[in-house]
Amino acid sequence: MELFTNQVLAGIATGAIYACMALAVVMIYQAIDHLNFAQGEMAMFATFISWQLMQWGVPYWGAFVITLALSFVGGIAIERILFKPLAKAPVLTNVAGFIALFAIINSSAGLIWDFTIKQYPTPFGSAPLLGSQLISTHQAGMIGVTVLLLLGLYFFFQYTRIGLAMRAAASVPESARLVGINTSWMVALGWGMATAIGSIAGMLVAPVVFLEPNMMGGVLIYGFAAAVLGGLSSPLGAVTGGFLVGIFENLVGTYIPGVGNELKLPIALALIISVLVVKPAGLFGRPIVKRV
């Protein structure tokens, strides 16, 4: 029983990271109808920036906040420079854009900080939480930061005018323009926020997976699995999907013999395919209905 509880709690902790990644993916998907394959690399690059700041002597939380701000601005810049001109381009052009962005960011990080694996600090420590063997303080910190982030986002989207405007622009862009919302800037704002959310995921997961240019590859695939499971049209679904995938991954790795660490990733992919076959809209997503 203790093993089970332990695995579930650890699953919730990594699930928090998947939830952030899934949320970032869903936010951009809502804004521009494309999957951002470079979301993980953007998060990785942001994590490197925070690491660099700490190397220069900035304390952890200072680096954390500066990185969030830089990510927000960087996300907006990427949208303005690369994806705004592609807004009316075919799907494949956009996919090519995302893959290019992926390669550019990945190689730049390698060029600047090289490919060796680096230690990344945690502000929470890694001792057992309150003397319990079930969960470490860092895992608890991951869950705590994610919950705070989700609450903040909920209030932002539910109770602020700009949050309302962003939701309107994502759901019916034409009507949003007709009430006076600058939908183009709402998309850019969505990019900025998604990039900042992704960078939180990167900074939280870096102490676990260690810092290197390919650190987010696996995490992003789990994030996609979470987004697909919860439904690409539903932020709430993405978050729920993230926690479910985290728990699922751990339980399968523990209880199904032969799965172990090597087979965990294919399981995420298998999950994506199963959901797409059985329930394409995901758990919380609404099926897309078009009048013809």
Next chain:
Amino acid sequence: MTTLLNVKDLRAYYGQVQALHGLSFSLNEGSLTTLLGANGAGKTTTLRAICNMVRSTGGIEFDGKPLNNKSTENIVRFGIAHVPQGRGTFTTMTVEENLQLGAITRKDNAGIISDIERMYAHFPVLKQRHTQQAGTLSGGEQQMLAVARALMLRPRLMLLDEPSFGLAPLVVRDLFGILGKINREDKVSILVVEQNAQLALELADQAYVIETGRIVMSGKAKDIANNEEIRKSYLGY
């Protein structure tokens, strides 16, 4: 009476296809004007051109200021509220959020709150359903919501694109009654595009008839309604 909207030699294009061929008309402050015509005549395109949602050339002046080259979201800020065809409801949001969105360009919070109450007085059914998702409303209720959303801007001019579309005759009567009241009491000028010519002519004081992207007839709504020849050849009743 002063001219609020002046459209001169308007030409509009969808890709290579020209939809409006030099259309001119004007609308007086405080008036309720209707634009009539058959399917494909260019009624919707005219409204979309006013809000710069379709490529067009020609002069569009609102209260003496040119609207050309202004973006759709900035044209709203002149006080022009457009209720598009199909109502443009934010279906996944609540009724109250839809109303708040109508006022998203305004900064006076107290005014917005009191205007929402005013809309509930105009349309009591919206108050009953204010926490409900707008997509769950009936067609008539959604049209009321669309009109209320437009009024939340406190517009000087309201553009309505076929408000009667898909609604039961009784609901249409009700809605047109409210439009007339808004026009008289709230001093909102209204330009309404309609296929239901008979009803629109009863409501409006000024009317234009368009055919294949040109104005072919204009005058007082009463005169056009009483002219059997026009009715038969253009309006089909």
